[in-house]
Amino acid sequence: MKQRAITLVLAALLLAGPALSSARADDILTADQFFSQVSDRYGQISDYEAHIAITAGKNPAMAGTIAYKAPSLLRIDFIQPPDQVIFFDGDQLQVYIPSLHAILAQSTTGKSGAGGASLASGEGLKMMHRSYTVAYESGPTAVPLDEGSSELVVRLTLSRKNPTDGFKTIKLSISPETKLIRRMEGWTISNDYFVFDFTAIKTNQNIPDTRFIYDSPASANVYNNFLFGSDN
Numbered sequence: 001m002k003q004r005a006i007t008l009v010l011a012a013l014l015l016a017g018p019a020l021s022s023a024r025a026d027d028i029l030t031a032d033q034f035f036s037q038v039s040d041r042y043g044q045i046s047d048y049e050a051h052i053a054i055t056a057g058k059n060p061a062m063a064g065t066i067a068y069k070a071p072s073l074l075r076i077d078f079i080q081p082p083d084q085v086i087f088f089d090g091d092q093l094q095v096y097i098p099s100l101h102a103i104l105a106q107s108t109t110g111k112s113g114a115g116g117a118s119l120a121s122g123e124g125l126k127m128m129h130r131s132y133t134v135a136y137e138s139g140p141t142a143v144p145l146d147e148g149s150s151e152l153v154v155r156l157t158l159s160r161k162n163p164t165d166g167f168k169t170i171k172l173s174i175s176p177e178t179k180l181i182r183r184m185e186g187w188t189i190s191n192d193y194f195v196f197d198f199t200a201i202k203t204n205q206n207i208p209d210t211r212f213i214y215d216s217p218a219s220a221n222v223y224n225n226f227l228f229g230s231d232n
Contacts, residue, residue: 028140031156035134038174039125046070050201056194066198071123073212087214096216103216104226131165132158142176145183151175153182163189
């Protein structure tokens with residue numbers, strides 16, 4: 001079973017009010033400027049936690065709690081699948097899969113785009129901005145998150161410039177009320193489709209470093225270099 005790296009992105013932004021039909025063109029932020037504000041604002045967030053739901057193609061949905069602390073600590077504790085854990089300390093990525101009694105491990109030191117800056121941080125979003133072209137999906141005005149939904153979001157579409165980037169297209173749905181990314185959708189080069197939904201987001205909670213200490217089961221089988229292979 002081939003495992004994929006999950007790049008998780010949460011961002012905050014400064015959202016201007018809905019544009020009036022009589023507004024001057026130079027009063028309306030372009031999508032590129034809008035995304036720059038996302039990364040600038042998110043650079044001010046020291047930590048966050050949220051509920052996360054992940055859908056990957058036709059695979060069973062995944063759900064759990066995600067916690068992040070700048071500059072590069074990340075942990076996801078899943079309730080579905082039960083007891084599965086993703087852990088990243090800035091240098092080492094580990095994925096514990098209880099059903100396989102396995103730990104997938106990957107050193108990311110020296111890997112382009114794989115270090116802490118590629119996580120949900122101001123620097124990580126700036127890297128994304130350099131790698132993708134940004135456009136409004138239908139303009140700066142908020143639209144329903146889903147058809148018939150009362151939850152309104154502003155949608156951005158990101159298209160990759162470099163063919164080596166993992167997602168060829170990314171769509172971000174941003175909540176004007178919370179000023180956070182509510183949903184991230186991604187399409188890979190092989191047209192695999194991923195959806196990341198974030199709810200109950202809390203920022204700057206002074207999460208202690210001990211929250212990110214993870215002792216994987218000693219009896220589990222360890223599979224190293226499952227993403228990039230060995231440099232040797």
